[in-house]
Amino acid sequence: MSDVALRMEHVWKKFRKGETFSSLRDLVPALTGRMFRYAELSAKDNREFWALRDISFEVKRGEALGIIGHNGAGKSTILKILSRIMKPTKGDLVVNGRLSALIEVSAGFHQDLTGRENINLNGTILGMTKREIASKLDQIIAFSGLEEFIDTPVKRYSSGMYARLGFSVAAHIEPDVLIVDEVLSVGDWAFQQKCLKRMREVITDGATVLFVSHNLKSVAEFCQRSMLIEHGRAVRIGPTHEVVAFYLNAPRNEHLKASGSQSVVISKVTVRNEAGECLRFRSGEKAWIDIEITAQTRCSKLSVSLYVTDEQYQNIFDTSTERLGHGNFSLEAGEAFSCTFELQLNLANGVFHPCVLIYRYDTQTEYDRRAPAKTIYVSSDQDVRGAANLFPNVTRQAIHSELAGVAAIASDQNDHSA
Amino acid sequence: MREQLRELYKYRELLYMITYRDIKVRYKQSIMGFMWAILMPILIVLSGIIVRYAYVLAAHSRLQMADVASVAVKSLPWAFLVSSIRFGCNSLTLSNRDLVTKIYFPKEIFPLAAAISSFFDFAVASIALVVFLVVAKVQLSVTLAWVPLLLLTLVALASGIGMIVAAGSLFFRDVKYIVEVLLTFGIFFTPVFYDVRMFGAKGKWLMLNPVAPILEGLSACVTRHQQPDLSWLGYSLGFAAVSLFGGYIFFKHLEPAFAESI
Numbered sequence: 001m002s003d004v005a006l007r008m009e010h011v012w013k014k015f016r017k018g019e020t021f022s023s024l025r026d027l028v029p030a031l032t033g034r035m036f037r038y039a040e041l042s043a044k045d046n047r048e049f050w051a052l053r054d055i056s057f058e059v060k061r062g063e064a065l066g067i068i069g070h071n072g073a074g075k076s077t078i079l080k081i082l083s084r085i086m087k088p089t090k091g092d093l094v095v096n097g098r099l100s101a102l103i104e105v106s107a108g109f110h111q112d113l114t115g116r117e118n119i120n121l122n123g124t125i126l127g128m129t130k131r132e133i134a135s136k137l138d139q140i141i142a143f144s145g146l147e148e149f150i151d152t153p154v155k156r157y158s159s160g161m162y163a164r165l166g167f168s169v170a171a172h173i174e175p176d177v178l179i180v181d182e183v184l185s186v187g188d189w190a191f192q193q194k195c196l197k198r199m200r201e202v203i204t205d206g207a208t209v210l211f212v213s214h215n216l217k218s219v220a221e222f223c224q225r226s227m228l229i230e231h232g233r234a235v236r237i238g239p240t241h242e243v244v245a246f247y248l249n250a251p252r253n254e255h256l257k258a259s260g261s262q263s264v265v266i267s268k269v270t271v272r273n274e275a276g277e278c279l280r281f282r283s284g285e286k287a288w289i290d291i292e293i294t295a296q297t298r299c300s301k302l303s304v305s306l307y308v309t310d311e312q313y314q315n316i317f318d319t320s321t322e323r324l325g326h327g328n329f330s331l332e333a334g335e336a337f338s339c340t341f342e343l344q345l346n347l348a349n350g351v352f353h354p355c356v357l358i359y360r361y362d363t364q365t366e367y368d369r370r371a372p373a374k375t376i377y378v379s380s381d382q383d384v385r386g387a388a389n390l391f392p393n394v395t396r397q398a399i400h401s402e403l404a405g406v407a408a409i410a411s412d413q414n415d416h417s418a
Numbered sequence: 419m420r421e422q423l424r425e426l427y428k429y430r431e432l433l434y435m436i437t438y439r440d441i442k443v444r445y446k447q448s449i450m451g452f453m454w455a456i457l458m459p460i461l462i463v464l465s466g467i468i469v470r471y472a473y474v475l476a477a478h479s480r481l482q483m484a485d486v487a488s489v490a491v492k493s494l495p496w497a498f499l500v501s502s503i504r505f506g507c508n509s510l511t512l513s514n515r516d517l518v519t520k521i522y523f524p525k526e527i528f529p530l531a532a533a534i535s536s537f538f539d540f541a542v543a544s545i546a547l548v549v550f551l552v553v554a555k556v557q558l559s560v561t562l563a564w565v566p567l568l569l570l571t572l573v574a575l576a577s578g579i580g581m582i583v584a585a586g587s588l589f590f591r592d593v594k595y596i597v598e599v600l601l602t603f604g605i606f607f608t609p610v611f612y613d614v615r616m617f618g619a620k621g622k623w624l625m626l627n628p629v630a631p632i633l634e635g636l637s638a639c640v641t642r643h644q645q646p647d648l649s650w651l652g653y654s655l656g657f658a659a660v661s662l663f664g665g666y667i668f669f670k671h672l673e674p675a676f677a678e679s680i
Contacts, residue, residue, distance in 0.1 A: 024592050025592055124431055
């Protein structure tokens, strides 16, 4: 077997927009009409559009590739072509090994059957053999946490229970290639954690994963590489953080072009410590962020905002010149301006993204944004996790009371377990 | 096609599961349970008896037990054909819509499962029929050996038509209504309530309906202990084979477009 699990080569997919003939009653007069009115026929052909244009990519065995993009960009079409539900108009497709698609995991459920019967049914639909299902039945039921209701018809389930059962079946397939489409938004927090854990296991076991999500956080967590789809084209493919950064910047550019308000741009952002330009910091160290902006036309009431996100692009800190009491400022056409934010990096171990935004403060008009502007790496001597470093310190005193002995024993045990 | 058949074989467990589901759901939903399978044939047999009674009244003769037995023997296969085509027709657009658009597997499983689960109903109803035939004192004979071949022809025909109408109704919504009308009035063009013999020489025109030789053959070998008309049986067999393979090729040809056209 080659080490390529999945390959798409110059795949194009055409859809027909608007009216198609969905009944014979419409088709017959239209066909006879066509013979006489040739012009209408070509008008009809114009309504076709390309959902995918020349998509090529390759996923190696054991790799996880993320696919991101706006609604309607063509992500789901790619998945449908890979899972062979749709045929590409042009281009080739290679899939090595068993492929499972977690697209709508409860699609195969039947309302009148019990949970147990639906596990059997859905398992078979998703490609498991009868023996496989029988051996995993208990595991699946335990994973879903629906032991009590497993012999109840699923029409009496809540929508959450329904989805949980669906994912539990899907999670126990052992595919060579796994396609995941937004299924992780299922159930409550505890169940989501269970699902994420299971996903990690599947990846660790060496399965190839194709992950489609709007949740950039989970894409960043699972996928080293990602592909950005825009208007049916693969705009960018590469390391996830680069693609995500490009994606986050892209819509702003589009917006600006549309409104034609590119009157102020961020021309340069640098991050430095006392010594000079730097991207690696120790926790608690000071950092300076220099931001240069240039005005193309006259602008007033400007404010520069600096915010910091964690690795998964969740905002953890947000401020602006205006909010820091530096008022707002105006720029003449062609004038440049620079400001510096001094920050104390009380951050825990990890990767952080400083982001810069320039906007007009009274109308909240956004002029330019760099998200992320830079990526910095923070390390700490202590094992502190999360976003912030609160510089913890542990002290211990013996308590002189009747329970002192007990406390001492408990504390000793803690020491051992640590 | 070889490749496609191999894939269908690979998914045989799914065919079994979907059939099992169809049967289970049908019997679970109805309070009467297994009576469900018998109700429709009983209604057809009763209407057949009324029609037959009208004939004998007009001819100033008496209703024979053999006539009733013949109507009963022909009603059950007809009920199977109707239910199998009806379920087959709705199998892609109505009952399994989500599965058609979301998960890949050979979709002919749906019309085929519809045919098989209808055949299960037929088998259940046949038990009642056998009891009736014993009560009516219809004798056993070697001609019963023809029954499996006749039923096989019928199943092949039903599956073929099922695949054609299933795929057709996915692309054209009104196929469903056309099929419904044909199934309702088809009974008048098929020798269920009457025998082709009653029409004398003109009977051969009725035999052009590929279902007619099968039903006449069943009636002949079960109630009259005669061999079916071999040339007409050959005609039906050929028709069934063409509809099965033609229907399969037609279905597989359209299948790639299912998900985006539904």
